[in-house]
Amino acid sequence: MVVTGVHVPTVAVDFDNTIADERDHVLPGAKDALLHLRKTGWRIIVWTARDAEGQADAEKVLKANGIPFDYINENPPADGAQKSRKIFFHATVDDKAIPFDGNWPAIIMELDRRRAVIEAEVAKNVRIMAMDEEGNPRQMALFALEDGRAVEKTGTSDPAIQEIMAGLAGEEGFVFPDDGGKFLSVLMGVQGTYLWAEGF
Secondary structure, X not given: OOOOOOOOOEEEEEOEOOOEOOOOOEOOOHHHHHHHXXXXXXXXXXXXXXXXXXXXXXXXXXXXXXXXXXEEOOOOHHHHHHOOOOOOOOEEEOOOOOOOOOOHHHHHHHHHHHHHHHHHHHOOEEEXXXXXXXXXXXXXXXXXXXXXXXXXXXXXXXXXXXXXXXHHHHHHOOOOOOOHHHHHHHHOOOEXXXXXXXXX
C-alpha cells in the first residue's frame, strides 16, 4: 500500500547499515520499526547510494521480508511540484545522520570528532615506501597507531623520513607522537613517484 497525499508525514530511511547489513541481512528491529511507522501513518521512502541493480536488490530484500515502503530513491508524484531531485522528507533515519538544529559550531565539532574516529580506523598502520636503485619498492619506515600515539616501529633514522616528519608537523601543527591519528592521516597524503605512503 502506497501512502499518498501532500501533507502525509514522510520519513526517509537509509537502507545500508540501517535496514540491512552489507550481506542484505535485515538488521534486528528494522522490520518492526518500519511496520510501526506504517501503522502510525508515515510514508516511507527508502534511500540508498546503490546503483539501479543494487536498488533492485534492496527492493527484493524489503519485499521478501515483508518490510513496508512506498518508494526507493524517489519523490512521491503528489509532491512533484518542486521538481527537485532531492528526496523530500520530514524526518530521516540514517546510521550516519547528524541532526541539524541551527548550531553550526556544534555540527563542526561533531564532524571533527567523527573524522578523527574514521581516520584512526582507516589507517592504524602506515608505511613509507621508496624505489631503490634497481627500481624495486622497499619499505623505509613503518608507523603504527598505539593508544592514540604514532609509534615508528622500524627504528629508522633515515634523514628523508625525519625530514618528512618535520615538514608535516610544521605544516599541519600536530605534536608527534601524541597526535597519532592526525599524524597517520597526514602521512597518508605523502604520494609521489619515488616516495609514497601506504595504509593498512
